[in-house]
Amino acid sequence: MTLDRRAFLGVAVAASAAALPATSLASVAPARPSHPLDPLTPAECTAIKAVLAAAPQLGPRTVFVWTQLNEPPKDEVLAYVAGAPFRREALVVALSPEHRTSYEFVVDVEKRTILSSKDLGDLQPFLSDMEYGRAADVADASPEIRAALIARGYALPGKISDRFFIDTYAPGDDPATVRDSKTIRAVRTLFADRQGGHNDYGPYVEGLMALVDIYAGTILAIEDRPGATAHVAVPFDVFSPAVLGPPVATRDLSVAPKTIADLHRDGNAVRWGKWRFRYGFNQREGLVLYQIGFDDGGSTPRSICYRMSISEMLVPYADPSPGWIWREFFDSGEYGLGLMSIQARAGKELPDNALTVDVYLPDETLADHAPSPGRVSFYERDAGALLGHRQTGDGRRIYARAKELVVGFVATVGNYDYGFGYVFRLDGSFGFEANLNGLILSKTVDGLQANAGDERFGTMVSPQLVGVTHQHWINLRLDFDIDGVANAVDEINVAPQPPDPVTNPAGRALVATRTPLATSREACRTIDDATDRSWIVFNPSKRSAIGHAPGYEIEPAGNTFSSIPASRFGEPSSFVQRHLWVTPYDPQQLYAAGKYPNQHPHGYADGLATYAGDQSIHDRDIVVWYSLGFTHVTRPEDFPIMPSERVAVNFKPRGFFTKTATLGYARTDGPEPD
Numbered sequence: 001m002t003l004d005r006r007a008f009l010g011v012a013v014a015a016s017a018a019a020l021p022a023t024s025l026a027s028v029a030p031a032r033p034s035h036p037l038d039p040l041t042p043a044e045c046t047a048i049k050a051v052l053a054a055a056p057q058l059g060p061r062t063v064f065v066w067t068q069l070n071e072p073p074k075d076e077v078l079a080y081v082a083g084a085p086f087r088r089e090a091l092v093v094a095l096s097p098e099h100r101t102s103y104e105f106v107v108d109v110e111k112r113t114i115l116s117s118k119d120l121g122d123l124q125p126f127l128s129d130m131e132y133g134r135a136a137d138v139a140d141a142s143p144e145i146r147a148a149l150i151a152r153g154y155a156l157p158g159k160i161s162d163r164f165f166i167d168t169y170a171p172g173d174d175p176a177t178v179r180d181s182k183t184i185r186a187v188r189t190l191f192a193d194r195q196g197g198h199n200d201y202g203p204y205v206e207g208l209m210a211l212v213d214i215y216a217g218t219i220l221a222i223e224d225r226p227g228a229t230a231h232v233a234v235p236f237d238v239f240s241p242a243v244l245g246p247p248v249a250t251r252d253l254s255v256a257p258k259t260i261a262d263l264h265r266d267g268n269a270v271r272w273g274k275w276r277f278r279y280g281f282n283q284r285e286g287l288v289l290y291q292i293g294f295d296d297g298g299s300t301p302r303s304i305c306y307r308m309s310i311s312e313m314l315v316p317y318a319d320p321s322p323g324w325i326w327r328e329f330f331d332s333g334e335y336g337l338g339l340m341s342i343q344a345r346a347g348k349e350l351p352d353n354a355l356t357v358d359v360y361l362p363d364e365t366l367a368d369h370a371p372s373p374g375r376v377s378f379y380e381r382d383a384g385a386l387l388g389h390r391q392t393g394d395g396r397r398i399y400a401r402a403k404e405l406v407v408g409f410v411a412t413v414g415n416y417d418y419g420f421g422y423v424f425r426l427d428g429s430f431g432f433e434a435n436l437n438g439l440i441l442s443k444t445v446d447g448l449q450a451n452a453g454d455e456r457f458g459t460m461v462s463p464q465l466v467g468v469t470h471q472h473w474i475n476l477r478l479d480f481d482i483d484g485v486a487n488a489v490d491e492i493n494v495a496p497q498p499p500d501p502v503t504n505p506a507g508r509a510l511v512a513t514r515t516p517l518a519t520s521r522e523a524c525r526t527i528d529d530a531t532d533r534s535w536i537v538f539n540p541s542k543r544s545a546i547g548h549a550p551g552y553e554i555e556p557a558g559n560t561f562s563s564i565p566a567s568r569f570g571e572p573s574s575f576v577q578r579h580l581w582v583t584p585y586d587p588q589q590l591y592a593a594g595k596y597p598n599q600h601p602h603g604y605a606d607g608l609a610t611y612a613g614d615q616s617i618h619d620r621d622i623v624v625w626y627s628l629g630f631t632h633v634t635r636p637e638d639f640p641i642m643p644s645e646r647v648a649v650n651f652k653p654r655g656f657f658t659k660t661a662t663l664g665y666a667r668t669d670g671p672e673p674d
């Protein structure tokens, strides 16, 4: 979970930008945004920095950990007409090593004033780029760590980091950090043996961990328990030809169109076929889609969803031993999915026909204005048949091929690489998918084959390495506004009816029952494959010509159940305990585990479990949260690098249209001669 950055707090870093290709900044972020939801521009960040220079709380070592658009109130955005003035505010969370705390500011960018400021006290923003290097340097210089490694039989002629990858993690739940959370900013460092290769994720030195205080630059505690070490060569180095073996001769399959002729971008506004949306990008969530609508032939597109984003990601590991017990990673709230985003490349991570777009992500000094290349991607892909039929009698045919637009980004969160995509389809459905790639986390064990107990919480994937069982959880936040802001949610369960000689003589009567979910509490729901359970978000005030309320059905496409017990309900991880949540719209509630889950103190009550009280969710502006999980019982085939794994959810129109939405794409031919 470490970025290889070598900068210290308070020292300006611009080196990462130097190697980037020369991209026209103007094409990334114009000096003046053209829409209230446009991300912050470099010029605006310069203004923000100037405003905050006057803040008495901040000093020369300030780190601007988190800077993004403070989105205007929704009613202002919905009422906005092109060309009219609009407010520009920024959320800025600044780390103050001098005061051993963080401050949250809201800045009026236009008026150049600070609208609000607060000391976050015992709350911590996600880790900043610089802190990884800072923590690694502290551990690297530790004589105690050096001694612990030498005691395990490692030769260390040079620095610890010459041989070991010093892996840095948010602290998770740790008694020391909870007790002193107000005055320390903790990270954990672990030690992975590169064994002389290029892959950082070599076998970990089990039992050895240093807890580092970023503010002081000191080690708070060292855990040095007996644990396994891998002194034999382990074939983990995926950058080594010897590990990869001979390449397979193959020709790439090309089924994607070479262009995206149907895609039109105007700044951050996108049109693709009948779909309309805007996009933004920030350090916390990465890609955000706004104002998703569908052109149904009326004077304006029909609204479907005001805002869609990944609100949190959680990866809990199953091994309860001391070296692993704390490993529950909030990839968004502790690390920042946008901050972890990488350049995605057409023909490599993406299909040949992908269009990649640069974004501007403010850096920790608010002074480095280099664009972040290739953070957002658009591509079309073949999606099989859109519709089709052949008439037996005369051979007439109707047919159409389907294609999809994928809008996404890639984030490398330490060992794992996630390809996230929002998928738009011609039939009016859309969806979300996450492609899980990368390297599994392994526990080093003593044997070349599994000994008793080694595989209780994992699978032996290589000599001395057990891939630890874990789950991946993604929470999607969808502010549905179907044909207006006041929406509601029903649950649909499909169940066979009891056989009855009169009413159900064949015994296969099947009834889909719609049950209204009246309150947030009622709407904390789990999937049920036995009843084909789904949920429909709809506008209760509208009716189609045949009497349906226009809606979108949430259709699970694979999921899992939480490994975290009900007894822990109320903690930031609670969002994984239910698949569906519905809350009244609150613009402050954007993150399923709350705004500051990193190093959270006991009693931290921000997050979905708190948001979902007993409020009415019927016929009002509501937000739907969907938790999408994958239980990963590792396989030998996941080592040394896992094949891509996909998890998804779909949102399908149900009653939104009055008929097949794809008729215009259909072609016909025939009749065919006998």
Ligand SMILES: [Cu+2]
Residues within 6 Å of the ligand: 436, 440, 470, 471, 472, 632
């Ligand atoms: Cu996994």
